Amino acid sequence: MGCFLTNSSVGKKVVMSVTGCFLVLFILFHMSMNLTMIFSREGYNLICEFLGANWYALAGTALLAAGVAVHFIYAFILTIDNYRARGKQRYAVTVQEKGVAWSSKNMLVLGIIVIMGLGLHLVHFWSKMQLVEILHSGAAIETINGAEASIHPANGALLMAFTFSKWYNVVLYLVWFAALWFHLTHGVWSMFQTVGFANDTWYPRLKCIANVVATLIFLGFAVVAVLCFLKSGEYMTEMLHWTPGL
Amino acid sequence: MNFTLKIWRQKDAKSQGAFETYKVENISADTSFLEMMDILNNNLIHAGQEPVAFDHDCREGICGMCSMHINGHAHGPSQAVTTCQMYMRKFKDGSTITIEPWRSAAFPVIRDLVVDRGAYDKILQAGGFISVRTNSVPDGNAIPIPKADADESMDAAACVGCGACAATCKNGSAMLFVAARVSSLAKLPQGKVEGARRAKAMVAKMDELGFGNCTNTGACQAQCPKSISIAHIARLNREFLAAKLQD
Numbered sequence: 001m002g003c004f005l006t007n008s009s010v011g012k013k014v015v016m017s018v019t020g021c022f023l024v025l026f027i028l029f030h031m032s033m034n035l036t037m038i039f040s041r042e043g044y045n046l047i048c049e050f051l052g053a054n055w056y057a058l059a060g061t062a063l064l065a066a067g068v069a070v071h072f073i074y075a076f077i078l079t080i081d082n083y084r085a086r087g088k089q090r091y092a093v094t095v096q097e098k099g100v101a102w103s104s105k106n107m108l109v110l111g112i113i114v115i116m117g118l119g120l121h122l123v124h125f126w127s128k129m130q131l132v133e134i135l136h137s138g139a140a141i142e143t144i145n146g147a148e149a150s151i152h153p154a155n156g157a158l159l160m161a162f163t164f165s166k167w168y169n170v171v172l173y174l175v176w177f178a179a180l181w182f183h184l185t186h187g188v189w190s191m192f193q194t195v196g197f198a199n200d201t202w203y204p205r206l207k208c209i210a211n212v213v214a215t216l217i218f219l220g221f222a223v224v225a226v227l228c229f230l231k232s233g234e235y236m237t238e239m240l241h242w243t244p245g246l
Numbered sequence: 247m248n249f250t251l252k253i254w255r256q257k258d259a260k261s262q263g264a265f266e267t268y269k270v271e272n273i274s275a276d277t278s279f280l281e282m283m284d285i286l287n288n289n290l291i292h293a294g295q296e297p298v299a300f301d302h303d304c305r306e307g308i309c310g311m312c313s314m315h316i317n318g319h320a321h322g323p324s325q326a327v328t329t330c331q332m333y334m335r336k337f338k339d340g341s342t343i344t345i346e347p348w349r350s351a352a353f354p355v356i357r358d359l360v361v362d363r364g365a366y367d368k369i370l371q372a373g374g375f376i377s378v379r380t381n382s383v384p385d386g387n388a389i390p391i392p393k394a395d396a397d398e399s400m401d402a403a404a405c406v407g408c409g410a411c412a413a414t415c416k417n418g419s420a421m422l423f424v425a426a427r428v429s430s431l432a433k434l435p436q437g438k439v440e441g442a443r444r445a446k447a448m449v450a451k452m453d454e455l456g457f458g459n460c461t462n463t464g465a466c467q468a469q470c471p472k473s474i475s476i477a478h479i480a481r482l483n484r485e486f487l488a489a490k491l492q493d
Contacts, residue, residue: 004490009419009459010449010483011490063403078459079352083416085458092252092265093344097468098325104463105416135369190462196484199477 010194012078017194020069020187022214026064027180031220038227041239046154049244053133061130072115079108089136103182103246104190112184117176124163129153158239164225165232173225177218184214247273247334250342251286253298256355259362263355265344269282275335279322280305280312282334299358307331307471310406313413314345314359320410320469328408328471348413352420352456357379363409365455366423370407373440373447374427380436395433402430404472411466417458422466425482426474432485442489449486 004011051057096102103110128140130155139150143160146160151159163169188210192198196198198206248271256263270286277285280302287297303311312329316322324332337343345359353361405426412420428445431437437444460479467476 007453008449008486008490009421009453009457010486013459013483014487055250077460082417082458082461084420085456087349087418089263089349089355091318091346091349093315093346094320097319097465099468100463100465104461105465183424186462189391193476193480194464194483196480196487198480200475203477235289 008082012074013194015074016071016078017191019067019074020191022067023064023071024188026067026182027217028213031217034224035220037157037160037224038165041161041235042242044157044160045154045239045242046245048129049154051130052154053130057130058134068115068118072111072112075108075111080231101186104186107183107186110179114183117173118180120172120176123136124169125156125159128159129156143234144240146218149240152242154244155239155242158236158242160224161228161232161235161239163238165226167229169231170225174222177225179216181218184212184217188213247275247283247337247339249273249334249337249340252342252344254346254355255298255348255358257357259356263358271333273334275333277334278305278431279314279316279331279332279334297407299356299360301360302330305330308406310408310471313348313349313361313363313408313410315413316402317344320348320414321471326471326473327407331471334375337392348409349398350409350412350415350418352412352418353409356378361409363407363441364421365457366409368408368455369420369448371452372451373444374431376431376437376440378436378439389435391434399430399433402426402433402474402478405430405474406472408471410469410471412457414469415458415460416463416465417461418456419460419466420445420452420455420457421479422470422474422476424452425476425478428482428485429478432481437449441485442492445482445485446489449482 005015006012033044033047036047051060090157128151131137132139139152140159141150143149144151144158144162151162164173185207189198189203189206190210192202192206209232248269251268251270252265253268254263255266268286268290270282270289272284273282280300283298283300292295301311301313303309305312307328307330310328312321314321315331316329316332320327321327322332322336324336347355347359347362348361350361352365353363356359358436403426403477405423407423409423411422415421428441428448431444432441462476464476467474
């Protein structure tokens with residue numbers, strides 16, 4: 001049975017569905033973790049310390065990277081297949097069919113925006129946190145409140161307040177979250193359809209669930225980014241001299 | 247009513263095609279789309295030109311032969327009907343109508359608006375049948391089938407195999423057609439017993455013939471002249487995965 005996941009159309013779609021599901025679950029976890037920032041910066045850093053370069057966090061990161069890579073590579077394989085299947089000659093006139101969501105026809109473009117945002121996010125955060133611990137390199141140095149300061153790899157709260165103190169980062173992240181919202185409004189119900197868990201009774205329910213999940217994720221991330229922008233000065237002063245407790 | 251028609255003309259499978267523009271005048275609003283095409287062809291023949299080749303047969307919406315892509319819609323802008331069941335009153339007087347053949351790598355153009363839909367027949371031959379011995383006709387109602395199952399089977403069996411689903415799909419996927427065939431048989435006791443073999447054989451043939459991968463846009467069900475639901479695709483996915491997991 002091993003090969004149907006690589007050589008049949010339905011099997012390849014199942015790989016997209018399962019990796020997509022895994023990534024959605026991770027994003028929900030990440031969003032919940034970020035919400036801690038609203039209540040306690042110390043609490044947020046406690047989670048950052050817990051998820052440093054420990055074996056379980058590294059294993060999780062590797063699994064996550066594999067999930068993203070498989071989802072991304074399969075997306076390209078499927079899209080190339082589909083482009084070929086459509087044929088060389090295209091229609092001169094096309095329309096948006098009734099009941100067909102715009103996002104469902106633009107999943108690859110949305111996915112590319114999402115992955116570009118992910119790249120930026122890894123540079124902003126991961127490279128200054130977990131990567132520093134893995135490589136045992138020096139902590140990131142940034143200009144905070146007018147003076148150069150070294151940011152401890154577990155001081156996620158300071159890094160977040162610093163990153164979102166710049167308005168253009170907030171705008172870039174909001175664009176990223178919006179692309180993710182569109183991607184998930186189709187992706188979340190679609191993953192149920194692909195594994196066969198859907199029928200005419202469940203379509204409205206699944207689409208409702210997809211919209212709720214996508215909106216929760218968008219709001220959860222956006223609220224924290226905007227809050228960090230509004231209160232960046234206060235948060236940076238609060239966390240500048242934080243030392244790890246664990 | 248008067249119309250300007252932009253029609254795809256292509257001499258044969260190997261030739262390069264192009265759009266040609268024609269005018270038709272004094273068309274009654276109650277003329278069917280294919281009758282309008284007949285009038286155009288009559289004019290072309292009288293003018294000593296080659297008529298436009300297009301597929302048609304029953305002209306009552308049950309054979310699935312007519313197959314035009316009209317103004318961006320498979321079977322035209324009317325909902326849930328084939329091209330032959332659409333009337334010119336659906337269009338604005340004086341408007342331009344663009345008519346193209348199905349565009350899909352698995353449906354090559356043979357001439358003008360005629361495409362080779364043999365790929366669908368090959369998928370059917372791969373598994374869209376029942377080979378168990380069912381003996382002579384049993385007494386009526388001897389095999390109990392729940393009403394809901396019978397209805398669902400009949401809804402799927404309404405598929406006329408016209409190819410609008412693959413022609414509409416941005417991925418050139420034949421999933422709605424395959425799903426309708428698999429579903430109509432899977433919901434009945436005589437068809438159910440071979441469900442696993444059927445799903446695997448038909449999906450394998452569909453992939454082999456170069457149809458694309460379904461991305462659940464739902465464009466097929468929006469354009470299907472028989473309004474076949476993508477819920478049948480979910481059933482095909484279930485049948486296929488259950489069969490593969492048993493291998």
